[in-house]
Amino acid sequence: MTDLPLARFTIVEVNDRDVPICLRLATSLAGKIAADLGAVVLKIEPSDGDPVRHAPPFLAPGESALFQFLNTSKLSVAIDLRRDIGRTALARLLDKADVCLFEEPASAASIVRNSPATPIEIAAFPLEMNAASRPVSEFTLMAMGGLLHMVGEPERKPLRLGGHQASYAAGLAAFSGLAAALAAREAGRRAPSVRVSLAEVTQWVNWKATSAAEATGVSPGREGRQSEFQIVPCADGYVAIVYTVTQWQAACELIGDPRLGDARYASRAGRRANVEELYTILRPWFQGKTRLEIQALAQARGVPFGPIFSPAELLDSEQYAARGFLATLHHSKLGKLRLPQLPVQWNGRSFAPRQAPELGA
Amino acid sequence: MNAPANEPPLAGVRVLDFGLLTAGANTSAMLADLGADVLKIESGAYLDPFRVVGKPDNHDGWWNRSPQFRFTNRNKRGLAINLKDKEGQRVIRELAAECDVVVENFRRGVLERAGLGYEDLKIINPRIVYAAISSQGDTGPERMNVSFGSTLDATSGIASLTGYEGEEPRISGMDVNYPDQIVSLFAAGVVITAIMEARRTGEGAFLDFSQREVASFTLGEEILAASVDPHRRQEPVGNREEGIGQQDAFRCRDGRWLAVTLVGGSVPGLESFCAAHDGIQAMAALVDRGVPAALCNDGADLLQDGALVGVTLARDGGGGLVKGLPYRLDGHGVAIERPAPDLGQHTAEVLRTLLGYNDGQISKLAKAGVTSTTPTVSGV
Numbered sequence: 006m007t008d009l010p011l012a013r014f015t016i017v018e019v020n021d022r023d024v025p026i027c028l029r030l031a032t033s034l035a036g037k038i039a040a041d042l043g044a045v046v047l048k049i050e051p052s053d054g055d056p057v058r059h060a061p062p063f064l065a066p067g068e069s070a071l072f073q074f075l076n077t078s079k080l081s082v083a084i085d086l087r088r089d090i091g092r093t094a095l096a097r098l099l100d101k102a103d104v105c106l107f108e109e110p111a112s113a114a115s116i117v118r119n120s121p122a123t124p125i126e127i128a129a130f131p132l133e134m135n136a137a138s139r140p141v142s143e144f145t146l147m148a149m150g151g152l153l154h155m156v157g158e159p160e161r162k163p164l165r166l167g168g169h170q171a172s173y174a175a176g177l178a179a180f181s182g183l184a185a186a187l188a189a190r191e192a193g194r195r196a197p198s199v200r201v202s203l204a205e206v207t208q209w210v211n212w213k214a215t216s217a218a219e220a221t222g223v224s225p226g227r228e229g230r231q232s233e234f235q236i237v238p239c240a241d242g243y244v245a246i247v248y249t250v251t252q253w254q255a256a257c258e259l260i261g262d263p264r265l266g267d268a269r270y271a272s273r274a275g276r277r278a279n280v281e282e283l284y285t286i287l288r289p290w291f292q293g294k295t296r297l298e299i300q301a302l303a304q305a306r307g308v309p310f311g312p313i314f315s316p317a318e319l320l321d322s323e324q325y326a327a328r329g330f331l332a333t334l335h336h337s338k339l340g341k342l343r344l345p346q347l348p349v350q351w352n353g354r355s356f357a358p359r360q361a362p363e364l365g366a
Numbered sequence: 367m368n369a370p371a372n373e374p375p376l377a378g379v380r381v382l383d384f385g386l387l388t389a390g391a392n393t394s395a396m397l398a399d400l401g402a403d404v405l406k407i408e409s410g411a412y413l414d415p416f417r418v419v420g421k422p423d424n425h426d427g428w429w430n431r432s433p434q435f436r437f438t439n440r441n442k443r444g445l446a447i448n449l450k451d452k453e454g455q456r457v458i459r460e461l462a463a464e465c466d467v468v469v470e471n472f473r474r475g476v477l478e479r480a481g482l483g484y485e486d487l488k489i490i491n492p493r494i495v496y497a498a499i500s501s502q503g504d505t506g507p508e509r510m511n512v513s514f515g516s517t518l519d520a521t522s523g524i525a526s527l528t529g530y531e532g533e534e535p536r537i538s539g540m541d542v543n544y545p546d547q548i549v550s551l552f553a554a555g556v557v558i559t560a561i562m563e564a565r566r567t568g569e570g571a572f573l574d575f576s577q578r579e580v581a582s583f584t585l586g587e588e589i590l591a592a593s594v595d596p597h598r599r600q601e602p603v604g605n606r607e608e609g610i611g612q613q614d615a616f617r618c619r620d621g622r623w624l625a626v627t628l629v630g631g632s633v634p635g636l637e638s639f640c641a642a643h644d645g646i647q648a649m650a651a652l653v654d655r656g657v658p659a660a661l662c663n664d665g666a667d668l669l670q671d672g673a674l675v676g677v678t679l680a681r682d683g684g685g686g687l688v689k690g691l692p693y694r695l696d697g698h699g700v701a702i703e704r705p706a707p708d709l710g711q712h713t714a715e716v717l718r719t720l721l722g723y724n725d726g727q728i729s730k731l732a733k734a735g736v737t738s739t740t741p742t743v744s745g746v
Contacts, residue, residue, distance in 0.1 A: 010563050038552075042559060061608040062591035062598070070594075074586040131676025132697065140653060144605060144613050145660035148625030149674065153615065154664045155542045156528060162615040163623055163662050165605050166538060167527020173584045174548050178692040181555035185400050185695075188558050189375035191565070196375065197695035205676040209692040210547035212437060214665030215679060217541070219687045220422070220433040224665030225541035234516060236525070236534045245520035245537050250419075252514070300511075309512045311520025313535050315600040316585050317592035319523055327506035330579050331589065343593035345586050348579035349556050350503065352571050 009043020009356070014187055016046045017098055017122060018079070019107040020055045021086060025129065027143035027172045027203060028108040029057055032127045033075040034176025035183055036106055040078035041347050041356045047098060048079045051086070054364045064339050073336070074344055077358030083365040086113050096120060104186050104196075106179065110137050123186040123196040125179055130204050143171045143203070150207025151214045151224075158229030175206040233277050235284055236313070239291040244299050245311040246287065255306045260290045332357050374401025379561060382407060382458070382465040383442065386414050388543065389499050389577055390471030391438045392550035392689075397467065397557065398441040399691060399700045405465070405716060406439060407458065408709060409448040410738030414439070417709070429741055430708040433687075440680075440688045441700070444707025445716055446738050447731075449480045454736045460721050462487045462494065466564065467557060471499040474509050484572040494570040495560040497553055503576030513577070515543030522581030523588065529602030536602065545581040551692060552580055615662060616640035618648050623662035626652060682706070710739040 018036040020029065033048075033055075040046035048055070055072065062070045082098070085091040095113060099105055099120035107117055109128040117124050129141040147153045147165050157164040182199035189196035208215070218224040236243050248256045250273055257265040264286050269275045276283055291299060296312030303310040314322070320343060325331050328350070334342045337360065347356045379402040385391035391406070391414060398404040408414055413429055416439075420432030445461075448454040459482065462468065468487065470477055477483050484496040498504055501513040516537035519525040522545060529536040538544035553575050560571045582589065592598050605614045605625075612632035615623045622645030626636060633639075640648045645661050652659035661667075668675055677699025680690040684705055691700045717723040717731075731737045 010559050038555070062587055064591060064594050070591040071587040074590050131673060132694070133673040133676055135673075140656050140658040142610075142613070142627035142629070142658040144607070144627050145625045145658045148615065148623070148662040149660040151663045151665060151668050152542070153623075153625060153662050156536055156538060157530070161530070162605070162617070163625075164528060164530065164536060166544060167524050167602070168585045168588065170524075170544070170548075170584060174551060174692075177548055177551035177555070181396065181551055181558065182693045182695070184555040184558035184562075185375040188562050191562055192375075192378075193371070194373055194375065194377075195371045198697070199693050199695060200697065201693045202676060204674060205678050205694075206551075206692045208668060208675065208678040209690070210544065210551075211542060211665075212547075212678070212689050213434070213541050213543075215668050215675075216433050216437050216665075216687070218665030218669055222666075224667075226664055228539065228541075232539055234537065234539060236536065238534070243520075243535055245516055245525060245535075247514050247517045247520075247537070247540075249415075249514050252512075304508075304511050307512050309514045309517040311513065311517035311525075311537075313520045313525050314523055315526040315592075316523040316582075316588035317596055317598060317600055319582055319589060320593055320596075324502055324506045324508040325579075325582075328503055328576070328579075330576070330582075339594070341593075342590060344590040345579070345583045347556075348552065348576060348583045350505075350574040351556075351560070353574075 011039055011042040011044035014044045014103045015101055016044050017102045017105045018046055018048045019095070019105060019111060019113050019117065020048060020050045021108060021111045021113055022051050024108045025141050026056065026060065027141065027146065028127050028129060029055065030075065030169050030172035031175035031179060031201065031203060032106050032108055033057065034173055035125070035179035036079060037075050037077055038180045038347060039183060041358050046079040048076060048081045048362065049084050049095060050081055050364060052083050064342070068339055073342065073361045076361035079362055081362035081364055081366055092116055103190060104183055106183070123190065123198060125183050125186065125199045126201070127175065127179060128200060128202045131202050132200070143169060146171050146203045146207055150204050150211060152207050152211045154226050155211065155214065157227045159227055159231065163227060171203050171207050174210050175201050175203045178206050231280060233273065233280060237284070237288050237291050239294055239296055239299055241295045243313040244291060244296060245313060247309055247311055252308055256308045259303060259306050259308050260287060262286050329355055334358060334360060336360050376400040376402040376558070379403070379467065380465045381405065381467040381469060382462055384468065384470035384472060384477065386471055387416055388438060388546040389549045390469055393497065393499065393553045393557065394469045395438055395441065395689070396550060396554035404442040405461065406442045406444045406707065407449070408444065408446050409454070410446055410709070410740060410742040411448055411450065413709065413741055436686050436706045437689045439706035440682050440702050441704060442707060443712035443716060444710060445713040446710030447713065448736050449482065451736050453731065453734065455481050457717070457731070457736070458482055459487070459490055463490045464720055465491070466493065466495060466561060468494060468496045469499070470497070473512065474500055474504060488570065492570060493564045493568060495557060495564055495573065496570065497557050497573045497575065499549060499553055499575045499577065501577055503579065504574040515540060515546055518545035518578050518581050522578050523585045524581055526600055527585070527588070527602065531602060531604040531606070533602060545577055548584065549575060549577045549580045612636070618643060618645035620644040624648050625660050625662055627658040708739065709741070710737060713737045
């Protein structure tokens with residue numbers, strides 16, 4: 006894989022014991038992106054393995070899809086960091102590494118910081134909170150960072166976004182920090198240490214909440230069925246109604262109901278104030294049509310309505326097939342698997358993920 | 367490369383930034399925060415839409431006062447050059463010859479029609495790294511599809527896994543537009559990787575980012591699991607999570623919502639326990655017992671908690687609140703060297719210092735309307 010862009014770099018990913026899983030998912034995603042781009046990524050696991058090996062969803066009994074996705078293209082090294090011999094072995098690997106990904110609290114932190122590798126640390130909370138030992142989950146971090154407050158009905162409980170969004174946003178941020186560290190090193194500069202906390206990344210992606218709260222004194226929050234943008238049922242599922250201010254006229258022409266010409270619906274404020282009546286007019290147009298029919302009719306007029314697809318349905322997406330976004334991986338034990346590649350094409354090239362390693366392989 | 371050891375990682379890198387709203391403009395903001403010199407190109411005929419959606423009033427200069435624009439475009443210099451004008455296109459091509467990176471998130475084809483596509487700029491500058499960020503990517507039957515924020519919650523799969531159990535799916539909505547946020551976190555890292563390659567090999571790259579793919583990538587394990595089990599249940603399950611005993615938000619006595627995760631097993635009386643206590647008490651009791659619990663914050667709560675905010679917010683020279691960093695470097699957040707630019711604020715400065723234009727050339731461009739400092743669009 007020497008022609009891959011990060012092939013000349015070595016990255017050590019330390020999977021210490023007793024680290025919250027939500028941090029591990031971030032660390033492993035950052036390492037996976039670097040590995041798929043060609044870096045030699047050494048995943049240091051305890052002798053009984055990264056617990057993500059046993060985390061759902063599963064591909065077969067005991068075979069974790071989560072682990073397979075997050076650890077493609079890596080090498081695994083089993084090291085017991087509780088023993089001196091293990092700590093010495095880690096220090097030797099770090100001598101030849103460019104950067105080291107690890108989590109707080111890490112028993113190995115001092116070894117990493119005293120090595121020539123640039124530290125990339127994943128934590129739950131900002132340094133200022135001084136809360137390294139506070140119990141944590143991805144869900145409670147979403148609540149803390151304000152993202153939970155944004156989804157659902159105003160009078161009902163707030164909702165998390167599907168997937169591992171707090172961990173993965175942090176993993177993407179850690180990858181960018183890692184790339185910056187490598188660029189600094191290669192330019193002969195001292196690379197800054199990088200620290201990513203899930204709480205900070207969650208707030209960072211949710212910046213409109215603080216921006217609006219500062220500007221107006223009132224925080225935005227979940228609007229549910231009071232929102233101008235609703236989910237409506239159609240013949241074979243659901244469609245998200247979404248449009249910009251300038252696309253509203255095209256949306257009216259698409260639906261073709263003269264009642265939409267009412268002055269009450271001419272402005273965003275008016276549509277929000279009359280959202281129930283508005284959707285009484287909009288909904289029937291969707292009822293007899295499929296998601297793909299709706300998407301084709303809407304796109305023909307430049308209206309960005311969004312048909313809702315499940316992950317399973319994306320396996321049949323024509324767009325994804327045409328771009329080769331979903332790779333086929335022939336796994337030595339699990340057979341044919343399909344999974345997303347890195348979401349970039351580089352001069353038309355994709356980066357095919359290689360099978361995640363067995364423990365110590 | 368010889369460089370002082372204490373310079374920031376991207377010192378010496380120059381970015382031609384056509385980025386709009388979050389996906390594009392924030393990718394280049396992340397590069398600016400790492401030390402790159404970012405030249406944001408707008409025009410009087412086409413403002414970054416954040417100047418418009420965030421306008422606070424209709425008084426003169428409204429286009430320079432949008433909080434969303436200010437949040438996202440700090441640490442950049444701003445130029446207003448009409449890229450639909452032949453003369454404007456010529457000036458931009460001259461700028462591209464002096465840049466290392468282009469970031470753009472126009473609809474596909476816009477820059478090609480202006481003679482500013484990758485194939486055009488590669489001839490002028492073979493080292494250019496050209497990051498094209500679009501809804502669906504640069505190829506495929508849906509390449510011209512439009513999307514707006516939560517369109518991609520829907521089409522990426524995220525919405526299908528979000529919502530109350532047994533009810534319809536949910537989107538993140540206009541106040542979050544989640545898929546727009548994460549693309550810049552990924553794109554910045556890949557652009558930096560390509561800058562390293564360009565330095566090493568002398569060859570740039572066309573980087574084709576699909577925002578929908580970035581969002582679907584965050585569901586990698588779900589897509590993978592569905593590939594071996596097409597009947598896998600994929601629908602909203604509230605706040606529950608596979609493999610976790612009990613997880614939900616509970617309303618406390620004072621009306622605040624408390625998020626709680628019980629990894630193994632469940633506690634039957636948790637809901638009534640929360641209802642009988644104020645949020646902060648219930649949280650403390652659970653955390654004391656080693657249970658992850660956190661109050662559900664809104665934007666106003668976050669503004670008041672400096673420790674929790676960490677480095678995610680910063681103040682510009684005028685005291686305005688702006689976006690900070692998603693990570694810290696050497697323990698610190700971002701230094702805001704300059705506030706977000708007024709429209710066309712640095713056009714003359716950059717043309718003079720970077721391209722060697724004289725005052726006559728600069729005023730000629732302004733008189734011809736190629737450059738400007740006011741919007742020429744009506745009805746915004």
